[in-house]
Amino acid sequence: MRFLRKSLTGLFLFALTLGLLAWAGLMVRDAVQARMNEEPRRRPAQERVFSVNTVTVETGSVVPILSVFGEVQSSRTLELRAASSGALIDLAPEFVEGGRVTDSQLLARIDPVEAQAALDRAESDLMDAQAEGREAGRAIGIARDELVAAEDQVRLREQALQRAKDLLVRRVGSEATVETAELALSSARQAVLNQRQAVATAEARIDQAKTAQRRAEIARDEAARRLADTEIRAAFSGTLTGVSVVAGRLVSQNEQLAQLVDPDALEVAFRVSTSQYARLIGPEGLRPAKVAVKMDGYGTALQATGQLSRESASVGEGQTGRLLFATLGAAHGFKPGDFVTVEIEEPALDRVARLPATALGADNTVLALDEDQRLEVVAVTLERRQGDTVLVRAPGLRGREVVAERTPLLGAGIKVAPIRAEGAKARGQEPAPDMVALSEERRARLVAFVEGNNRMPPEAKTRVLAQLQQDMVPAEVVARIEQRMGG
Structure with a gap:
């Protein structure tokens, strides 16, 4: 009985479970059908609104700025070359790379022994020529006196001939006496001719002496010029670059020793397109527009101002546009060869x-x-x-x-x-620069690199060192220095 009772109880529970599952399935089916039969709910359509940055249009007179790249160069650059060959002596302390020299300063001297000897020989030859001229002057005086004496002899012979003829007419003299007087007169006249030839020869000797003296003077001046060429002097005040000599070196004639650059006569050369050039010219040619030159480096910028001065006479083979030049004013820190940004003011637009x-x-x-x-x-x-x-x-x-x-x-x-x-x-306003904090080790490494950079201008070096000593340093400055360090 117990087995039967438990079996019936289990069968009842199983049947009850099946009934509950069937009832749950029917409820799920009815819910799905009801959901599918409902009409979908629609939301009201809404217009999408976009957020945009706006600026207010303000009109007025604006001066356009034409920005191009150019190169700084010196309008006064002189090549110092050796006018003669020899050994360099007496080298000036300023005759080094970057040395500042003044106008007419003696920079170096080529051994002048040979040039001095040539000058002494030329002066000796000049003294000989002058002595020859004086001797020729005395000789022509004597020749002229002898000519006067010969002419006096002719007059005396003529008088003697006339007396002999008068005696012959009065039948006191003889024909032989007359012939003898005539022969004597002819000889006197021949002597006059000889003396005239002597005077002419003396005059020619004077001319030759003058020519010889002039040649000796030219030789002396040339020797003096060669002696002066042994001295190398500065043609103007400036800075030396490209120095390639030392004291005692043997140099050849026309060898370049250095270049003298005038740091106060700087200009910038830059190329613009034809359309940009058309905006810079006026009825009378190129406008004298204002120019600003900038060179960025290490977070600082060197700046200078100038004015358009001239343009190239030709375009150049394989080039386009126009090559323009601008004269710079006080351009402290700029050196010939610097690659700079040039900003030119165009005519104002209303x-x-x-x-x-x-x-x-x-x-x-x-x-x-x-x-x-x-x-x-x-x-x-x-x-x-x-x-x-x-x-x-x-x-x-x-x-x-x-x-x-x-x-x-x-x-x-x-x-x-x-x-x-x-x-x-x-509108393009620059945001505040990002600032970074430096560790002591990193700060020391950056400061050591800046202090050891000899190519950096002193003004820029001072500003950068002052920035590196601050608690917060511009990130741009740090990035540029580390880029040049190779980090």
């Missing part, structure tokens, strides 16, 4: 607006906001590109807001939410 470059589309349009904060496509005229900004002419946009950063999602009719707090950033 009634233009400065906008971020990202606000201008490829079709020269901008997206402006209307009264309902919806975007409107407005066409503008592009005048200049200035780095991250553009200068546009848009008469109808003055005072309106335009999108500072266009994206493919923005277009006409789209409603936006302007973010005016970012307007200053969108």
Whole structure:
């Protein structure tokens, strides 16, 4: 009985479980069917609003800045060459790389022994020529006196001949006496001719003596010039570069010893395109526009100002555009060969607006906001590109807001939410530089590198060292120094 009772109880529980499972399955089926038969609930459609950075269009007179790259060079560069050959002596202490010299300063001397001997020989030859001239002068005086005496003899012979003829007419003398007088007169006349020849020879001797003296003077001057060429002097005040000699070295004629550069006569040469060149010329040619030269390095910048001075006469083979030159004023820290950024002021543009470059589309349009904060496509005229900004002419946009950063999602009719707090950033203003804290070991390594850099200008080195001593140092300065360290 007990077995039967337990078997029936188990069968009952099993049947009850099957019933519950079947009832649960029916409930799930009914719920699914009811869900499928219900009409879907629709949410009301909402317009999507985009947040955009905006800037306000302000028009006025703007001076465009043309930015190009150029090279600093000196307008006065002189090659110092040896005018004669020999050994270098008396080398000046300033005759070194970077030495500062003054006008007419003696820099070096080539051994003048041979040149001095040649000058002494030339002076001796000149003294001989002068003595020959004096002797020729005395000789012509004697020759002229002898000519006068010979002419007196002719007059006396003529008188004797005349007396002999008179005696012959009075039948006192003889014909032999007359012939003898005639022969004597002929001999006297021949003597006169001989003396005239002597005078002419003496005069020619004087001319030859003058010519010889002149040649001796030329030889002496040439020898003196060769002696002067043994001295190498500075033609103007400046700085020496490319020095390749030492005292005692043998140099050959016309060998380059160094270059003399005038550090106060600096100019910058740069090339612009033809369209940029067209904006810099006026009715009378190249405008004397103002020029600013900058050279960045180690977080600092060397700056100088100047003025456009001239342009190259030809384009140059394989070149384009125009090569221009600008004379620099006080350009402390700049050296010939520096690669710099040149900024030239163009003629001012009236009634233009400065906008971020990202606000201008490829079709020269901008997206402006209307009264309902919806975007409107407005066409503008592009005048200049200035780095991250553009200068546009848009008469109808003055005072309106335009999108500072266009994206493919923005277009006409789209409603936006302007973010005016970012307007200053969108206009291209520079954010504050990132600052970093340096460990003592890293700071010491950077300071040692800067102090040992001899190519760095003293002014820039002082500023960088002052920045490295601060608790927070600009990250850009640290990155540039470590880049040059090879780290």
